[in-house]
Amino acid sequence: MNSFVINAENVSKRYRIGLKEQLHDTLFGALGSWLRSPASNFRQLRRLSNFSNGSGEEDIIWAVKDVSFQVKQGEVVGIIGSNGAGKSTLLKILSQITCPSSGRVELHGRVSCLLEVGTGFHKELTGRENIYLNGTILGMSRREVDRKFDEIVAFSEVEKFIDTPVKRYSSGMAVRLAFAVAAHLEPEILLVDEVLAVGDASFQKKCMAKMDDVSRQGRTVLFVSHNMHSVEQLCSRVLLLKNGSVYRDTPEVASAVREYLSNGRETAPVSQWENTSREYENAFFDLHRFALTDARGISLDGPVSNNADIWISIRGDIKTPHPAFSVGYALYTEKNVRLYSSLTTDCTDPSLKVQPGPAGFKSRLPKRLLNEGDYRIALIMGIKTHDWVIHPEQNAPSIFLTIQGNLSDSPYWTTKRPGVIAPLLHWEQEKGKATCP
Amino acid sequence: MKTIIEPKKGLQFPDCKELLRYRDLFYFFVWRDIKVRYKQTVMGFTWALIRPLFSMGIFSVVFGGLAKVPSDGVPYPVFSYAALVPWTYFSAAMTGSTGSLVGNPMLSKIYFPRLIVPMTPVLANLIDFSIAFMFAGVLMLWFKIMPTIYILYIPLLVLMMMLTAAGIGMWLSALAVQYRDIKVANTFLSQLLMYAAPVVWPASLVPEQYRLLYGLYPMVGVIEGFRSAMIGTNPMPWDLIITGSISAIILCVSGAFYFRFKERIFADVV
Numbered sequence: 025m026n027s028f029v030i031n032a033e034n035v036s037k038r039y040r041i042g043l044k045e046q047l048h049d050t051l052f053g054a055l056g057s058w059l060r061s062p063a064s065n066f067r068q069l070r071r072l073s074n075f076s077n078g079s080g081e082e083d084i085i086w087a088v089k090d091v092s093f094q095v096k097q098g099e100v101v102g103i104i105g106s107n108g109a110g111k112s113t114l115l116k117i118l119s120q121i122t123c124p125s126s127g128r129v130e131l132h133g134r135v136s137c138l139l140e141v142g143t144g145f146h147k148e149l150t151g152r153e154n155i156y157l158n159g160t161i162l163g164m165s166r167r168e169v170d171r172k173f174d175e176i177v178a179f180s181e182v183e184k185f186i187d188t189p190v191k192r193y194s195s196g197m198a199v200r201l202a203f204a205v206a207a208h209l210e211p212e213i214l215l216v217d218e219v220l221a222v223g224d225a226s227f228q229k230k231c232m233a234k235m236d237d238v239s240r241q242g243r244t245v246l247f248v249s250h251n252m253h254s255v256e257q258l259c260s261r262v263l264l265l266k267n268g269s270v271y272r273d274t275p276e277v278a279s280a281v282r283e284y285l286s287n288g289r290e291t292a293p294v295s296q297w298e299n300t301s302r303e304y305e306n307a308f309f310d311l312h313r314f315a316l317t318d319a320r321g322i323s324l325d326g327p328v329s330n331n332a333d334i335w336i337s338i339r340g341d342i343k344t345p346h347p348a349f350s351v352g353y354a355l356y357t358e359k360n361v362r363l364y365s366s367l368t369t370d371c372t373d374p375s376l377k378v379q380p381g382p383a384g385f386k387s388r389l390p391k392r393l394l395n396e397g398d399y400r401i402a403l404i405m406g407i408k409t410h411d412w413v414i415h416p417e418q419n420a421p422s423i424f425l426t427i428q429g430n431l432s433d434s435p436y437w438t439t440k441r442p443g444v445i446a447p448l449l450h451w452e453q454e455k456g457k458a459t460c461p
Numbered sequence: 462m463k464t465i466i467e468p469k470k471g472l473q474f475p476d477c478k479e480l481l482r483y484r485d486l487f488y489f490f491v492w493r494d495i496k497v498r499y500k501q502t503v504m505g506f507t508w509a510l511i512r513p514l515f516s517m518g519i520f521s522v523v524f525g526g527l528a529k530v531p532s533d534g535v536p537y538p539v540f541s542y543a544a545l546v547p548w549t550y551f552s553a554a555m556t557g558s559t560g561s562l563v564g565n566p567m568l569s570k571i572y573f574p575r576l577i578v579p580m581t582p583v584l585a586n587l588i589d590f591s592i593a594f595m596f597a598g599v600l601m602l603w604f605k606i607m608p609t610i611y612i613l614y615i616p617l618l619v620l621m622m623m624l625t626a627a628g629i630g631m632w633l634s635a636l637a638v639q640y641r642d643i644k645v646a647n648t649f650l651s652q653l654l655m656y657a658a659p660v661v662w663p664a665s666l667v668p669e670q671y672r673l674l675y676g677l678y679p680m681v682g683v684i685e686g687f688r689s690a691m692i693g694t695n696p697m698p699w700d701l702i703i704t705g706s707i708s709a710i711i712l713c714v715s716g717a718f719y720f721r722f723k724e725r726i727f728a729d730v731v
Contacts, residue, residue: 039729069640120466120572122728129466140570148497157489161571166485 028132029213029244030095030118035127037088037113040071087113089268091127095246095261097212100239102259102277103248104284109265111248115139115217118246133212133244136163140217142202147191151182151201154190158205172208180204196224203227207234214238217248228435232257251438252281252429285327285428296323297403297421299340304405306413308349309383310341314403316425317386329430330392330446336401339384348408351385354416356400357444363394365416369408389425392432395446399425469725472718479574487577494585509589510596513545524661533663533694539604543691544660544684546597547622550590551680552651554623557582558630559647562638562727569728576720579634583627590619597691611690611697618686621706625679628712635716635723639730659684663694664701676704679712 057064088110095101103111116122118129119137144161145154155176159169169176177183180201182193190198216235235258239245249255255262255277262280264272274280296315304311315323319333328334338351352367368376368385376385402420406412414420431437432448440446480487499505517538524530525537532540558579562568565578601608637643643650658680659666667675675681676698682705685698 066640116569116728117466120464121569123725124466124468126468131464131466132462134462135464137571143567143571146493146497148500149493153493153496157493160486160489161567161573163573166488 028094029097031130033092033128035091035124038086038125040083098242100245100259102255102262105265110268135213136209136211137215151186176204214245308344313339327426327428331430334389335386337386342380342383350408352404354402358398392448396440473721490581491584509592513549513593517542530662543688546593547683548660554583554586554626559633562634563644568731575724579630606692609693622683624709624713628716631716631720635720676701677708679705679709
């Protein structure tokens with residue numbers, strides 16, 4: 025007996041896309057084509073729904089191709105992928121909005137789908153009336169809405185206005201009301217498509233809490249999103265779609281997210297450098313390794329999020345200690361602007377006093393300071409105010425870093441904004457009266 | 462509960478069990494249609510009267526007065542009003558159904574049996590129909606005309622009227638989604654159908670040998686039936702009603718199959 029609540033086998037969906045119209049460069053050509061247009065229009069419109077077996081036609085694209093997966097009860101599956109990967113189409117197939125071109129899906133249990141908040145809302149009707157309308161559209165029976173009515177109103181926080189036409193509501197109130205109805209669905213399978221992208225921050229928190237609640241009640245959730253933060257928080261499994269097919273299907277959410285983020289890069293950035301030549305020989309320090317690592321000391325592979333622990337690690341052997349001896353690095357942007365440089369001698373920490381023997385220096389990159397993008401980190405080594413052994417702009421080895429994602433915890437800052445740096449700053453309210461000058 | 466999603470093949474009839482499950486939604490759609498129809502208007506539900514009355518007025522002047530179209534022995538206004546009562550319903554239901562799916566955002570956002578959408582105007586317009594029908598009593602009093610015993614057949618005629626509206630609604634709404642010409646030509650089509658039906662002229666004008674053929678147009682039977690029941694122009698035209706019923710049923714059943722056939726692609730072509 026299968027314990028799968030969703031079983032998808034080789035689901036595919038094809039569409040016709042619009043092709044460039046044939047342009048005529050003579051008046052007769054244009055006139056002729058206009059006269060023939062009813063016949064050709066009819067043929068074109070009929071083709072919208074007709075797919076004869078000429079699958080080599082150039083205006084057909086496969087939005088979803090051969091997607092198969094099984095979902096067990098209680099799993100929260102995140103479906104991620106770039107735009108056009110087929111996520112929304114897959115969800116539409118699962119919610120029966122559109123038919124698959126081939127393949128089969130079996131769903132066990134009551135299914136509710138949330139592709140949009142407030143489907144069916146009519147502005148002229150009151151909040152009360154819209155709760156019934158929206159509730160029945162989402163699949164509840166009238167008796168069910170009756171039963172949950174008070175809870176829904178309480179969740180939405182619009183009790184006072186429940187009998188006013190919705191066209192008088194603020195957009196926030198309307199969204200809260202719509203979500204309140206959706207939140208009280210009790211399906212066994214819930215399909216959600218980026219619904220969490222609307223609303224203010226407190227509403228978003230409510231959404232996340234409710235989704236979490238839903239998953240803890242043992243319901244199965246399929247969740248399409250671009251917000252990697254919420255995917256990492258809520259999902260126990262990820263389906264990464266690429267060009268309509270399943271690229272990765274794994275319970276290791278973080279690694280799938282990272283894989284999705286790193287798509288589009290041809291070569292993995294070099295994040296560590298080993299000293300294999302005699303170029304940097306000097307009297308003070310035998311340089312062995314210069315690398316970007318995570319908290320465990322393992323060098324990075326692929327882009328990292330802005331919130332991650334990124335350490336610069338410089339390892340070698342100290343030959344002759346010198347108080348002014350320092351190692352460090354200079355950070356350059358893609359445009360080769362030096363953002364800053366930092367050296368061990370900037371620090372007055374006595375534990376950095378060096379002894380002869382193997383030594384490693386590490387420094388953590390500031391979190392949530394740098395903007396998304398590629399950076400080059402050049403090593404610096406030398407005697408401060410005296411002599412550079414390795415000068416960042418001359419002979420320094422470089423390693424590379426890519427920062428992507430996790431710019432902040434706020435839903436309003438998830439994409440790169442202009443600016444060389446992107447510090448996450450704290451804001452608070454000013455207290456007290458303003459004084460006149 | 463198990464749901465199987467597969468590409469649909471061949472002709473299928475609408476899933477009645479599913480429609481039954483969604484009956485609450487159907488109820489709310491009809492209720493919403495009625496509630497919103499005359500919201501924020503000054504005249505409110507009296508519009509249901511004003512429309513046929515105005516038509517009656519203009520037709521009486523133009524066709525009754527100027528063109529002197531025969532009216533089976535009764536005053537022209539009553540003659541045309543008795544036809545306008547079912548006709549206004551049919552025309553409103555047909556127009557409402559045809560445009561109900563085109564550009565409807567819900568088609569790509571949520572699943573429910575799509576048949577509910579074009580069937581909503583078929584039920585919702587009954588309210589306007591009832592109001593116009595009741596006012597017919599006032600008119601008849603004014604013109605001192607008594608209804609005949611055939612008035613008992615009105616429910617049958619209403620059923621036939623609804624079947625026709627439903628059938629044509631299913632056909633046109635499904636066609637309009639893919640071929641928007643239908644939506645563009647809607648008013649023009651409605652006018653055509655009105656002049657083809659015996660609204661402004663009596664069916665008795667049709668030559669005897671074509672009468673049965675003419676009866677294939679279901680609204681002919683309905684309109685002449687209404688006239689017979691309300692104002693007693695002629696005995697109940699059973700020949701027209703029976704032929705009309707047959708074509709109404711065929712229209713309805715074929716419409717259901719066609720609609721179901723095209724339903725699969727609604728979300729893709731709307």
